[in-house]
Amino acid sequence: MSKFMSERNIRFMMKDVFNLPSLTEYPYYSSHNEKVFQMIIDAALKLADKMLYPVLGEMDKNEPCLENGEVRVHPVVKKLMKAYGEGGWISAGFPESHGGDQLPVSITGITRFIFASANYSASVYPELTAGAAELITTFGTEELIEAYVPMMLEGKWQGTMALTEPQAGSSLSDITTTAYPLTNSEKGGSEESDIRKVYKIKGQKTFISAGDHDGAENIIHLMLARIDGAPAGAKGISLFVVPKKRVDEKGRLIPNDVKVAAIYHKLGYRGAPITELSMGEKDDCFGWLVGQPNRGLAQMFQMMNEARLGVGMGATAIATAAYYAALDYTLQRPQGRPITQKDPSSPQISIIEHTDVKRMLLFQKSVVEGALSLIIQCCLYADLEKVTKGEEKEKYSLLLDLLTPVAKTWPSEQGILATSQAIQCFGGYGYCDDFPVEQYFRDSRIHPIHEGTTGIQGMDLLGRKIIMKEGGAAFLFINEVKKTIQSASSVPELEFHASKLEDAVKCLEEVMVFLLQVMHKKGVDHYLADATLFLEMFGILAISWQWLIQGVAAQKALSDSAACSRKDAFFYKGKIYAMNYFFRYELPKMRAIAVRLTDGDNLTVEMEKECFTNF
Amino acid sequence: MSKFMSERNIRFMMKDVFNLPSLTEYPYYSSHNEKVFQMIIDAALKLADKMLYPVLGEMDKNEPCLENGEVRVHPVVKKLMKAYGEGGWISAGFPESHGGDQLPVSITGITRFIFASANYSASVYPELTAGAAELITTFGTEELIEAYVPMMLEGKWQGTMALTEPQAGSSLSDITTTAYPLTNSEKGGSEESDIRKVYKIKGQKTFISAGDHDGAENIIHLMLARIDGAPAGAKGISLFVVPKKRVDEKGRLIPNDVKVAAIYHKLGYRGAPITELSMGEKDDCFGWLVGQPNRGLAQMFQMMNEARLGVGMGATAIATAAYYAALDYTLQRPQGRPITQKDPSSPQISIIEHTDVKRMLLFQKSVVEGALSLIIQCCLYADLEKVTKGEEKEKYSLLLDLLTPVAKTWPSEQGILATSQAIQCFGGYGYCDDFPVEQYFRDSRIHPIHEGTTGIQGMDLLGRKIIMKEGGAAFLFINEVKKTIQSASSVPELEFHASKLEDAVKCLEEVMVFLLQVMHKKGVDHYLADATLFLEMFGILAISWQWLIQGVAAQKALSDSAACSRKDAFFYKGKIYAMNYFFRYELPKMRAIAVRLTDGDNLTVEMEKECFTNF
Incomplete structure (x- = not known):
């Protein structure tokens, strides 16, 4: 394998x-x-x-x-x-x-x-x-x-998510693709088209992944558009099915006037086409309304939220592959000697024996296994939300909502750093296409961009998720973290980690209290100015939490010496080391971010753009 | 322009x-x-x-x-x-x-x-x-x-630096390319070849930049090799001139048996060829000794140290170009509205107006202008070293030695993050080759690798430069920083920064004292285990210092309101904002690194490689 x-x-x-x-x-x-x-x-x-x-x-x-x-x-x-x-x-x-x-x-x-x-x-x-x-x-x-x-x-038809437009990248409320109700003659005199809710679509979409390709017989776009005359902004957006080919009266697939205007040449992620589409240039593009008119954005968020978890998962997966490539190489590659070995005629050691290489590998391991854990946690919340009721259901729903921007972003941002460290483990060879790590580095760079940039995720977390239900989701999250701290506190080997995570929770709480005061005193623009940093800080806490959960499980397995083979013991010790790495090298960064978030300075709000441009 | x-x-x-x-x-x-x-x-x-x-x-x-x-x-x-x-x-x-x-x-x-x-x-x-x-x-x-x-x-012949070999990437002491003294018959009976110090070269070199190309008439390799029988390790390495074509008795350029075995396909930096060379396959490769036998490594370090500053400069330059591309785009691109503007029919604003975009631009500005400042500082030390004498000369020499690994590495590592943020400013367009930022991102990734990896630079700083002359260089550096703090303290607008930089110096001193104790108690392997982190921390301090120097200059210019035009004022205010950014967002990270460096844990020294590999 x-x-x-x-x-x-x-x-x-x-x-x-x-x-x-x-x-x-x-x-x-x-x-x-x-x-x-x-x-x-x-x-x-x-x-x-x-x-x-x-x-x-x-x-x-x-x-x-x-x-x-x-x-x-x-x-x-x-x-x-x-x-x-x-x-x-x-x-x-x-x-x-x-x-x-x-x-x-x-x-x-x-x-x-x-x-x-x-x-x-x-x-x-x-x-x-x-x-x-x-x-x-x-x-x-x-x-x-x-x-x-x-x-x-069956995999015969490809599905897509068609949201973005050239003039409305992250600002979905500005999309202009329009759905026109059919005229009487177009309806052919019958009322059927009303029932089937058919519209004519005109407009452009850009950055549509798998927006066209010859690996499928048809492409089914789930597309956001405005019904002609709908209110401005997000409240006038509806969701449509717009196929590349539609079925005519005789049941044949005929072109539906969806033109591929361009494809992009990308840094990475090159195995999938990203397209620009033009609908209705011949006035012959039909779209079918999905759900309620003007409710399209909310409906689309079902797919969007799953896609965001998928992006986090994809970022984690790429960084995982890069980590195993680096691990394999560092085990094979002889280079240098232990620092204490001064004899140049002694044999070289594998580079994995060097502390700095171990540190780079531990960074990658802690990122990919920490991120995977957080995303599976989110998936589990989705599963539990589906099968529970009432208060319990709401709890899982809120936790999933809160953690989605974190599970999208932290792996995406750290995945770039992790694949970059994988390159570094290879030295010069990592920069060349003899090994796959340079591809992983390129592939991973898409993730902080698609399905909502990191900046958008920060605003989602701090501007929406943290304050929804009067902080209810944040409260539930902190409770979950505290449960983990509780279960770790009774394990002597994990006391240090439990106490550090407790400090981290306090740090988060302090920052939230401070920022809420900023909102009341200075307004929402000041509150959200460093939302991206808040998201980064929250991510460190969330991953530390997941590492402590893993630490508890690993320590439990290690304690059961009868059931734990020598080989298993190495696996679980590896988990403990990775957790230690995260708590000792990464968790302290949370405080540095908190220092900024609570220093009361507003430079990015105040600074005029002329200070950048007059040179 | x-x-x-x-x-x-x-x-x-x-x-x-x-x-x-x-x-x-x-x-x-x-x-x-x-x-x-x-x-x-x-x-x-x-x-x-x-x-x-x-x-x-x-x-x-x-x-x-x-x-x-x-x-x-x-x-x-x-x-x-x-x-x-x-x-x-x-x-x-x-x-x-x-x-x-x-x-x-x-x-x-x-x-x-x-x-x-x-x-x-x-x-x-x-x-x-x-x-x-x-x-x-x-x-x-x-x-x-x-x-x-x-x-x-005259630019007719290309020069190179031929150090690395396939089996000896970062470990130069393991190079095996060999220089054989000529036999009597090869000397043609004359003693001239002794005087001219001609040798026959056999061996392989890899990752040689510009190691061959048709843009020059000849390629002159400055090559490390061992004279046959020389001692093992670094003490047996000599420096040679090995041309692609040598001059024969009649003054004609003839091939010198330097074969290009391969060229690499690289992630970026694709405008320059990186080659693998094989010398002496036909036993007809001649090399001329440069300087003393067995002193080659020390001699090569003249070029190497300059090349390291050059790498820092190159990293800074690429990130600078990326920053200006991003700045240009963010000024042009309309998208979204101020957070406080809820009317969806109001016009969109340029994305540079969004605080998070300003933050990304400030990060880039503070990196590229901070890094440029540090490198010019190093160049100036080199200039002053050349024209001064005695104690003064030694001071500049030591400061340059100390800061070279920092000026190589900090711009290289941060340059990747800065070009990545430039991509982020473009959103999806940044990931595509319609704009140059994806190339800058690829180009920049070479810098933490070539001319000594970041890991090597960390060991150079902590293992050699910090302790040389009993800490003399570090002492001189801290003195220079304190001079800057002194000059800033008297400027009311810079009191905050002066005091933060003072804290940073204390932090560095504490870490150094702690690590020296680690060396004495636990040995050099523990001392150097996190040398890369020490380098990162040192870099933050050095750049903060350079920003305060710039802040003093900018504040002085701003105070002279008679001489300072409105346009100039924006430029200087931009400097003050970038300094503020660095002190508020970046400098706090130093303490987080110090927490790790002084926590007394040795996980990367202790961890057995089986903990990575048994899964």
Whole structure:
């Protein structure tokens, strides 16, 4: 098996840390059991190893191109779509009633992690398709579901998320793509089109992932547009299904006037095409309303929130693959001697023996295993939200809402640093394409940008999530962290960590109190000025929390010396070291950010742009 | 003028901050004056703007290739070499006695910064040539100098630095390329070859920048090798001139058996070829000893130390170009509204108006202008060392030695983050090759690797520079910082910064005292375990110091309201804001690193590699 991720760590996450098999005690998941989960993970590993990883470099080197108005991708994409469809990977998380396996998100999340660590670009095709299909099943009519979802789940039709427009990057409220109700003649005299809610679409979309490609027979855009005459801003946005090809009266697929205006040449993530689309240039583009008019943005956020977790997962996966490449290299590569060995004729040692290389590896390990843990935690909240009721359901819902921007951003930002450290472990070779780490570095750079930039996530966390329900979500989160502190305090080996995490919680609380005063005294612009820093600080705390959860599990396993083999002991000790690394090297950075957040200075609010530009 | 750097800032550095024209009071530089310096800078700007910047993207997209054993580079390289040679850019820093202009390093450093900000790859050809030629003039015989230096300074012959070997990346003491004294028959019966110190060279070198290309008529390698039978380790390494083509008895250039075994395909920095060389495969490769046998490593460090400053300068230059690209874009791009503006029909604002975008720009500005300042400071120390004597000379020499690893590394590491933030300012467009920032991000990633990795620099700073002369260099540095604090304390606007920098000095002193105790109690391996972190912390302090120096100069200019125009005032206020940014957002990170460095934990020393590998 090619080493792009660790099965052992997945087992640890699934069993020791999150006890995912216990989900099957809920009726909704009761047709599964631990063995089924394991079989699914094994099957995902096999697909990743046999089909995805071998074309990682090839898909990067042969980027998509636009030919005669259509996007050509690497021929393997067609085979992959088939494999994803036939293997049930797109439908795995869907209810049985829609032809799915009703698997928990935490399990499908792990399979997506496996695919993305083998080949991130190749993993986005099914992920986008599943997300788009889920939007249709949640908000669409039975007719729409029947028309689109089966073909999508089979991997024959590609789904997309079409939000951004050239003049409205992060500012979705400014989109101008318009949906026009059909005229009487267009309706052909019948009222059917009212029932089916057909519109004519005109406008442009940009940065649409998998917005066109020849690996699928059709492309189904889940598109935001304004119904002609709708109110300005976010309150006038509706959601449509806009297919590349629509079905005519005779059941044939005919072009739907969605033109690929351009594709982008990207730094990385080159195995998937990113397109610019133009709808309705011939006044012949039809779109079908999904759900309620003017509720499109809220509806889209179902897919968006999942996509944000998916981005965090993708970032974690790429950095994981980079880490294992670096680990492999540092074990093989002889170079230098121990500092205390002065004899130049003594043999060289593997570079993993050097403390600075260990530090670089520990950074990567703590990032990728900490991030994976946080994202599985979020997936578990989504699973529990689905099967619980009342207050409990609300708790999981709020925790998931609160942590989504964190689970999107922290792995995305740290993933760049981790892949960069992987390059550093290789030295000059890491800078060259003889090894995959330079690709991982390029691939990872997309994540702080797509599905909401880091700046947008910071505003989401501090401007919306922290204050929603009068701080209820933040309160619940702190409670969860305190539970972990509680369980760690009774373990002598973890007392240090428990007390440091307690300090970190106090630090967060102090910063929140300070910032809320800033909001009241100086206004929301001052409050949000350093939202990105707040998000970074929150991320450090959240990952420390996840590391302590892992530390508790690892220490428990180590204490049970009868059950813990020598090999297992190394694994668990590795966990303890990575936790120690995080608490000693990374957690102290939280205080440095807090110093800034509470210093009362407003330089970014005050500074006039002329101070940049007059030179 | 294309905006890849700021002339206004160069003027500020040259006059307000470092008063470089005052160097002309020393006899060695007395043939110059302020006007001459300015003319030289203007000429460099013109060359950069007309010849270098226009081919930035082209040279990236058409990377060097190996054809019939020779490296082909973009045809513009030949023209550039000619322009560098004819314009006197390679010889500018050489003594008049060697055909140079005897310019201070601080001025040639600025011209190199200008070239590198326009096109980093294009700037390394002359820089390498000048460094190699300087090694020959410093340590070579008159005969060697005559034979090589004029052609190099004219830009007809390319110089290189050939150190690394496949089995000895960072561990130079393990190089095996060997120099064999000629046999009697090879000497042709004469003793001349002894006098000329000719050897036969056999071995391999890797990662040799500009190691071969068709933009020059010959390639002159300054190569490390062991004379057959020399002692093991660093004490058995000698320095040779090994040309690609040597001059035969009739004065013709004939091949010297230096084969290009491979060229690398790199993440960035693609305008310059990086080669693997094989010498003596036909037993016909001759090399000429430079300086003393077995003193090669020490001699090479003259070029190496300059090259390290050059790397810091290159990193700063690339990040500078990225910053100006981002600045330009953020001024043009409308997106979103002020947070307090809720009306969706109000016009969008330029993204530079958003606080988070200002923060990203301030980060870049504080990195690039802080780093440039530190490097010019180092150049100035080099200039002063050259023209002073006794204790004063030693002071400048020690300060330069101490700060070289910092000036190499801090800009290199932060340059990656700065170019990454430039991408972030562009959003999705930054990830695509429609704009140059994705190239800057790729180009910048080389700098923590070449001319000694960051890990090596950390060991150099903490393991050698801090403890040399019983801490004498560190003492001198702290004194220089204290002088700046002193001059700032009397300016009311800078009291805060002066006191923060004072705290930072105390923090550094505490860490040094703690680490020296670690060395005595636990040994050098513990002492050096986190040398990279120590370097990072030291870098933050050094840049804060440089920002306070700039702050003093800017505040002085602002106070002189009669001389300070409205436009100038914006420039100086921009400096004050960037200083504030650095002191409020970056300086607090120093304490977080100090927490780790003084926590007494040894995890990277203790951890067995099996804890990584058993999974």
